[in-house]
Amino acid sequence: xxxxxxxxxxxxxxxxxxxxxxxxxxxxxxxxxxxxxxxxxxxxxxxxxxxxxxxxxxxxxxxxxxxxxxxxxxxxxxxxxxxxxxxxxxxxxxxxxxxxxxxxxxxxxxxxxxxxxxxxxxxxxxxxxxxxxxxxxxxxxxxxxxxxxxxxxxxxxxxxxxxxxxxxxxxxxxxxxxxxxxxxxxxxxxxxxxxxxxxxxxxxxxxxxxxxxxxxxxxxxxxxxxxxxxxxxxxxxxxxxxxxxxxxxxxxxxxxxxxxxxxxxxxxxxxxxxxxxxxxxxxxxxxxxxxxxxxxxxxxxxxxxxxxxxxxxxxxxxxxxxxxxxxxxxxxxxxxxxxxxxxxxxxxxxxxxxxxxxxxxxxxxxxx
Amino acid sequence: xxxxxxxxxxxxxxxxxxxxxxxxxxxxxxxxxxxxxxxxxxxxxxxxxxxxxxxxxxxxxxxxxxxxxxxxxxxxxxxxxxxxxxxxxxxxxxxxxxxxxxxxxxxxxxxxxxxxxxxxxxxxxxxxxxxxxxxxxxxxxxxxxxxxxxxxxxxxxxxxxxxxxxxxxxxxxxxxxxxxxxxxxxxxxxxxxxxxxxxxxxxxxxxxxxxxxxxxxxxxxxxxxxxxxxxxxxxxxxxxxxxxxxxxxxxxxxxxxxxxxxxxxxxxxxxxxxxxxxxxxxxxxxxxxxxxxxxxxxxxxxxxxxxxxxxxxxxxxxxxxxxxxxxxxxxxxxxxxxxxxxx
Numbered sequence: 001x002x003x004x005x006x007x008x009x010x011x012x013x014x015x016x017x018x019x020x021x022x023x024x025x026x027x028x029x030x031x032x033x034x035x036x037x038x039x040x041x042x043x044x045x046x047x048x049x050x051x052x053x054x055x056x057x058x059x060x061x062x063x064x065x066x067x068x069x070x071x072x073x074x075x076x077x078x079x080x081x082x083x084x085x086x087x088x089x090x091x092x093x094x095x096x097x098x099x100x101x102x103x104x105x106x107x108x109x110x111x112x113x114x115x116x117x118x119x120x121x122x123x124x125x126x127x128x129x130x131x132x133x134x135x136x137x138x139x140x141x142x143x144x145x146x147x148x149x150x151x152x153x154x155x156x157x158x159x160x161x162x163x164x165x166x167x168x169x170x171x172x173x174x175x176x177x178x179x180x181x182x183x184x185x186x187x188x189x190x191x192x193x194x195x196x197x198x199x200x201x202x203x204x205x206x207x208x209x210x211x212x213x214x215x216x217x218x219x220x221x222x223x224x225x226x227x228x229x230x231x232x233x234x235x236x237x238x239x240x241x242x243x244x245x246x247x248x249x250x251x252x253x254x255x256x257x258x259x260x261x262x263x264x265x266x267x268x269x270x271x272x273x274x275x276x277x278x279x280x281x282x283x284x285x286x287x288x289x290x291x292x293x294x295x296x297x298x299x300x301x302x303x304x305x306x307x308x309x310x311x312x313x314x315x316x317x318x319x320x321x322x323x324x325x326x327x328x329x330x331x332x333x334x335x336x337x338x339x340x341x342x343x344x345x346x347x348x349x350x351x352x353x354x355x356x357x358x359x360x361x362x363x364x365x366x367x368x
Numbered sequence: 369x370x371x372x373x374x375x376x377x378x379x380x381x382x383x384x385x386x387x388x389x390x391x392x393x394x395x396x397x398x399x400x401x402x403x404x405x406x407x408x409x410x411x412x413x414x415x416x417x418x419x420x421x422x423x424x425x426x427x428x429x430x431x432x433x434x435x436x437x438x439x440x441x442x443x444x445x446x447x448x449x450x451x452x453x454x455x456x457x458x459x460x461x462x463x464x465x466x467x468x469x470x471x472x473x474x475x476x477x478x479x480x481x482x483x484x485x486x487x488x489x490x491x492x493x494x495x496x497x498x499x500x501x502x503x504x505x506x507x508x509x510x511x512x513x514x515x516x517x518x519x520x521x522x523x524x525x526x527x528x529x530x531x532x533x534x535x536x537x538x539x540x541x542x543x544x545x546x547x548x549x550x551x552x553x554x555x556x557x558x559x560x561x562x563x564x565x566x567x568x569x570x571x572x573x574x575x576x577x578x579x580x581x582x583x584x585x586x587x588x589x590x591x592x593x594x595x596x597x598x599x600x601x602x603x604x605x606x607x608x609x610x611x612x613x614x615x616x617x618x619x620x621x622x623x624x625x626x627x628x629x630x631x632x633x634x635x636x637x638x639x640x641x642x643x644x645x646x647x648x649x650x651x652x653x654x655x656x657x658x659x660x661x662x663x664x665x666x667x668x669x670x671x672x673x674x675x676x677x678x679x680x681x682x683x684x685x686x687x688x689x690x691x692x693x694x695x696x697x698x699x700x701x702x703x704x705x706x707x708x709x710x711x
Binding site: 057060061152153155156157159160161167169170171172259263264269270272273274275304305308309311312317321 | 537
């Protein structure tokens with residue numbers, strides 16, 4: 001029993017190590033082809049990335065990425081591809097900003113109200129896709145992508161001067177949240193870290209607990225592995241689809257909160273977009289594991305932080321995008337390779353054990 | 369076993385994080401800027417070669433290099449950036465010693481305001497927005513006035529009495545183009561029908577998506593519109609391409625004199641005129657002022673009367689209606705016509 005665990009640990013470590021080595025090798029070749037020294041690039045990245053203010057920047061950048069990855073991972077664990085996190089977090093943040101801007105309450109009530117509105121709107125938006133899938137069999141990939149576009153248009157309609165927003169220079173945004181709605185910050189020697197990182201960590205723990213320590217999580221993973229088996233053992237797959245879409249959407253609702261409550265204090269035309277798609281890459285990279293995704297989100301932030309610095313050293317701006325893509329591909333391929341290798345090794349071992357048993361019984365028969 | 373390892377990994381990573389945070393006291397931004405390494409130019413999406421807005425700013429920087437030997441560093445935004453990305457870009461430029469540091473596009477408004485405070489010795493420039501700060505030069509243009517003249521030209525040149533406007537993103541700045549254009553058309557010939565459409569309601573990708581502009585322009589051409597004015601940065605190339613595919617239709621360019629753009633040469637006979645925004649002049653003025661030790665700060669408006677905006681005449685396609693355009697221009701300059709800034 002103990003030996004199997006050790007093998008499993010080695011196999012578990014093999015995949016990420018293999019992926020990182022392969023990704024480094026490929027990016028080195030790519031940088032080399034552009035006529036630059038790859039090792040100097042890594043040196044610049046490590047040096048710049050380890051500065052104190054870089055670390056603050058990376059953590060602040062990784063917080064929404066991590067929340068987005070959690071939202072995507074909930075779906076992934078049951079083979080449900082919620083591609084619509086992008087639309088869900090934006091529409092959630094928008095309506096949360098509208099509600100927050102209209103209210104003036106003490107912070108202890110105001111902040112939870114904003115967060116709850118965001119989670120509810122996110123859940124609602126994702127729930128539409130869940131309902132469409134269970135009632136009409138619409139593939140969630142299609143419906144969530146369409147809902148992204150619809151969400152953007154809904155925001156575009158309301159985000160106009162005189163509707164739910166107002167004009168400030170060339171920017172149009174919802175009214176500012178009152179000061180009481182500003183989320184706390186963790187001061188450091190340089191710039192502060194957004195306090196929302198605490199919520200993100202809690203969300204990660206909740207994700208782990210929900211999936212690995214509850215009946216619901218067990219059912220969810222079962223549906224992910226085999227829908228028919230789950231159905232046969234009495235799990236209502238339809239209800240699971242809707243519920244997990246709602247959870248995924250509620251988590252997506254949190255994605256915009258670090259920005260809304262910590263930086264912009266409004267939803268404007270300059271609100272960040274595309275975090276939902278980054279979340280897909282990070283969930284893949286972190287293998288849906290709460291710790292793995294946290295590391296992946298930090299890696300993403302690190303690459304983005306140091307990419308700008310590479311530009312100063314004369315490297316192409318696109319290099320970082322290439323590195324990110326290569327890493328995700330390498331991770332997906334490495335895990336598949338290691339999984340197959342592990343499966344083969346297991347089969348071989350079982351075969352050997354069976355053969356040994358057979359030999360033993362043969363001998364017993366002969367001697368008898 | 370498995371649970372233990374998960375907990376160990378979590379513990380180690382948290383400890384590592386805490387350690388690196390507390391141990392590394394050094395910060396990447398220790399100098400206060402101000403030393404003269406040249407001009408730092410931060411572009412909005414689309415990059416330097418958008419044949420339009422960014423390229424106009426780049427021309428000013430190129431001219432400074434030619435005339436005064438001032439070096440430069442140009443950096444470009446990606447689609448879907450956050451405030452942190454923009455701040456970092458400006459901080460890196462200021463920290464590396466570039467002065468002035470210019471944010472090309474109103475998206476940089478908030479980040480310029482923040483970063484300018486951290487680098488009081490560096491002069492910052494912002495195009496298309498007004499930002500407070502003692503070391504910030506806010507450069508704005510009279511786009512609505514230039515667009516009015518484009519409206520006059522469009523109304524006079526349309527055979528079907530149908531003209532169109534395509535905006536990249538439905539925001540306050542692009543609405544200025546729309547408002548001026550619509551007013552110019554209606555004041556010239558109230559029987560001409562104007563259709564105004566946007567590529568994206570609120571995604572800055574609208575300035576970086578030529579395919580979307582091409583589709584939109586095709587749709588307009590199919591409905592009988594024969595003059596299309598596109599204010600969408602790099603996306604405008606797609607619209608010009610679509611218009612060039614239809615005989616007798618005209619495209620109106622924006623920001624740069626797009627007839628003169630080498631990258632658009634094959635379509636140039638369909639480019640009626642362009643509403644030129646002299647970003648290059650403004651950028652050059654700022655660079656020169658910093659070099660002379662008297663940096664420009666505060667708000668600077670480049671209007672029609674200052675030749676901050678103008679209607680390009682290359683190609684000679686609007687020579688026949690020159691008098692009418694000049695008359696309209698005079699009315700605006702004299703204040704007889706006030707051009708609206710929102711539709």
